[in-house]
Amino acid sequence: MILIDAGHGGIDGGTSYGKVLEKDITLELSRRLFLLLRSDGFDAILNRNGDYAPSDENRWLRSSSRHLRDLAQRKELAETLPANVVVSIHINWAPSPSKHGPLVLYRQEGRSFMLAQSIQSQLNNLYQANADPRQGKPFYLLNKITATTVIVEAGFISSPSDRAKLCSKLGQQEIAEAIANGISAYLMEI
Template sequence: MLLLTPGYAGAEPVHSTQEQQHNDEQHHMLGHGHRMILIDAGHGGVDGGTSHGKILEKDITLDISRKLFLLLRSDGFDAILNRNGDYAPSEENHWLRSSSRHLRDLAQRKELAETLPANIVVSIHINWASSPSKHGPLVLYRQEGRSFMLAKSIQSQLNHLYGTQTDSRPGKPFYLLNKITATTVIVEAGFISSPTDRAKLCSPAGQQEIAEAVANGIAAYLMEV
């Protein structure tokens, strides 16, 4: 599995002395270097996720995740991206004896989170509904206090971006939220079935806005805990 880590070329911005001093103060306040954030780009490879015509969820989640990774790294966070290409993590899972590619994929993502170990896991996904009128972001959380707080913080930022008032929700049926012990959320960044959401999800500018909202939500959460 290719991981984008602090040594990733292009991830480190050049700061002036004044900017560096400001960042150092912020990093101390937020506890940088002590909290590893794993960004899980949903789907990949043979698993395209949901779709609209030729638009695939796996491509959008990767684009948003890359942008989120660079934003967090530029702010000095210890961020890791679990894939930087179009492949499924299940392709590298040779230890789980299961005929289900989907289960091997999920188990590989869980194993990475536990091995690092990650303090925060943010899994990026795209939603779908039968009605094109259903739109907006939704953040699902692992049913424990810190995950709830992180989800609420990210949801607030995304609601502001989309002009919605959605509440984050527990994601009880989801494997990652049940199996990963770290603070974990799934970010459904919008509905690919919604023309309004799709325009944002498929444009570089819209993806950047989404990544910034998620990054701001993570930073706001870390200031509370």
């Protein structure tokens, strides 16, 4: 099973540019990715289908940190399903508008690296970029989920060219297709 983790949500808007919020873009990309994977016959599930934070559903972790409850709920869903592959969708930001392109982060584990390479390659083709996936050491999801897990930073909201792609229906579809193709290629390799 493939768990698509639509980053942020609800009170947690993620990064932003003006009125454009990461949580809205990640949800739209995740919905499109979910539909593509399901139409290709993959067993996929979406962690949220509306504008709410997974921490709203976490009644079991006694922590005053909404952020920690949110991350713990995402991990718990991955473990409970159980998911074989987890793809967490996010949007990047940088102080310089010239920084652009996709980045896939992986956990220090062979299958996660292979999945990250596959998705990064597809996104590089779309963005005409030449980035390598990077190990995402400090990230909770990459450290806590035991399934093959990657975080996809689908582009920089701070970059005018990336933002145009991230905010248009065509661009969102192309990004979702690139991620789906990367997941599909990975699953055919293993």
